[in-house]
Amino acid sequence: MGNPKMKVTKSKQGHRRSHHHAETLAAGKCSNCGELKQAHTVCPACGYYDKRLVVKKEEL
Secondary structure, eight states, X not given: OOOOSSOOOHHHHHHHTTTOOOOOOOEEEOXXXXXXXXXXXXXXXXXXXXXXXXXXXXXX
C-alpha cells in the first residue's frame, strides 16, 4: 500500500480544494408581485410561478 512520504501543507491542501466553495443561489424578481425569490421556484409571497397561480395563499 502506498503511504504519503511527506506532510501536505495547509497551503497545498487549500490550492487543491480551491473550487470546493459553496455557490450562491440564483435569485430574481417575481413576475407577479415583484418580491425577490429563488429562480425556477414558486414565489413564497404570492404563490405564482411563470405568471400562473400555482399555490393559493390565504389572505390575513
